[in-house]
Amino acid sequence: MATRVNGADSLYSYSKYSSFQRNAIDAAKELIKEAVFDKLDIESFSSSNTFRVTDLGCAMGPNTFVAVQNIIEAVEDKYRTQGRNSEVPEFQVFFSDQAGNDFNQLFQSLPPDRNYFAMGVPGSFYSRLFPKAHLHFVYSSFSLQCLSKVPEEVLDSSSPAWNKGRVHYSNSAHQVVEAYSAQYAKDMECFLNARAQEIVGGGLMAFVVPGRPNETPHAHTYYNMSLDLFGSCLMDMAKKGVIAEDKVDSFNLPIYNASLQEVEAIVRGNGCFSIERTENLPQAKPQPNVFRLTVRAGMEHMIRAHFGEEILDEFFDTFCKKYEESTSVFESVKAISLFVLLKRIACTDH
């Protein structure tokens, strides 16, 4: 993942300002309970006395604690309703994110009354993180939209996919969109191949990501419009001479907001997972004051790394002001998150 969120010490701390995502977690909560109840075959795991859960892209909490507790309670309920109280396994939870994540903060804010063994796993989920056949439930929330890198062509001035004057694909030439979409497919294939090895047969994987409704043009979805606005603010600053124009040309956001159709096609192509359920979850749009804090907590790091500390305040002020002014435009488009539930099937070629 090329993006990361602000640490706990930051003024715009992710742990304080990630409440916007709670909306999607709450929506997914019931779906995950149903997934465990309807789709999890606990018989097939009975040889293991440990049930292993991971949250990939867990950040530093607290959302991740709510999510894993929900999964664990659902599994416990399932054992109990089947009259198998004595067989309830021990739970081991792997909180995973990039090595640059604030694991110190995560570990120090673990719920003291947790009923699981907590572990931290540093690394990119686009490669292997766990031993073979290790995991029973994989969860990921608002992380799989982050590409492993910006597609190379969009930064290459000699390529037809050069994305000059823009930092995202949604209003760009079709070659740019294709470069992004190809990078997404490649990354998802790496993700699925890694997980196919790590998840036990019959194990479940549920993820929630910001999405695009099927058939809706890239430029007409809430998340992409926000990112387009983000880019236009950088261009405004370049025009004003605050930042160099070629600095903007060499900056693109490694984010892709897929549709369910795209995700389903990639999963089918991979062949290691059955698609058990997909949903477009309506996503509340954040109020401007929440937006301001959320977006800065999530994206400050990227802007700082490329443009330097000194433009941060001006940039985020401009961006949030423009966002407020565009409220009526944003009201006219849908914001959705995708919910995808997969089950690991036998897959001899992996």
Place this chain on the structure above:
Amino acid sequence: MATRVNGADSLYSYSKYSSFQRNAIDAAKELIKEAVFDKLDIESFSSSNTFRVTDLGCAMGPNTFVAVQNIIEAVEDKYRTQGRNSEVPEFQVFFSDQAGNDFNQLFQSLPPDRNYFAMGVPGSFYSRLFPKAHLHFVYSSFSLQCLSKVPEEVLDSSSPAWNKGRVHYSNSAHQVVEAYSAQYAKDMECFLNARAQEIVGGGLMAFVVPGRPNETPHAHTYYNMSLDLFGSCLMDMAKKGVIAEDKVDSFNLPIYNASLQEVEAIVRGNGCFSIERTENLPQAKPQPNVFRLTVRAGMEHMIRAHFGEEILDEFFDTFCKKYEESTSVFESVKAISLFVLLKRIACTDH
């Protein structure tokens, strides 16, 4: 564990100044290779395709990376020399320390070419950290001398074990020594019971700790003499009025340096492990300049927490000066570390 080491950002960083302990790690390295070769029954683990190692009290590296690599190479060698190359398992390494440890530094300095899946596990090793029957090799270096807490009696002015005017037991009344030794036995019992559940039958546990030769009085061993000097510097500062005397009375070091006889008695009493090998390892005494840095990296946190930031420089200057002046006294006593190798045996009552 009541002690912790300085973080990477500190002037006296543990990761920079833990070279003194490398001496013991190097001495233990060969013993661990022999342990894997002679005592590890890989046949009995063949149903698992993952070999799980933990370092308990790993701090922030780099010593821990050297130690776990040594264990992994020994296991790989064992498979190869038995002509079982195709059966070499995947390795999963759990780096464990208190939640206050600098895991961010640890994760960011993981060897990039490692051939294991790295996990961090926050928590005290005096309670459960892992699911049942999870671990194949447990390692701990220079950590098990840290008690879970200071024995209560030694801080209680109404107790015959009140340790007035001292911060350690080695020159104190026998009641103080007994309180420390009882706390050590209790903590070790908790440690062994937790590990008994977590280690697979036939799994190995090796630990290295600063020790006391059998039959040698507590006051005549290098580590205890250093700690006694440490306490006398605090008392000197109290006499000079720099710190309050009752502040020293309410401070005791939660450290116990056991002998092999003591360790063996506790392990036998526990009954879940067979003692496969014990050794007194000669421990080089650090030169004064190394001592200065090592001791400050390891103990600054404790002094700061109890006496405040402002006395740190004066205290460590005094302590190190006294240590230099006492070189001839220290030369006359032995410094040893204990090496203990245990194997998990069937134990029906756990």
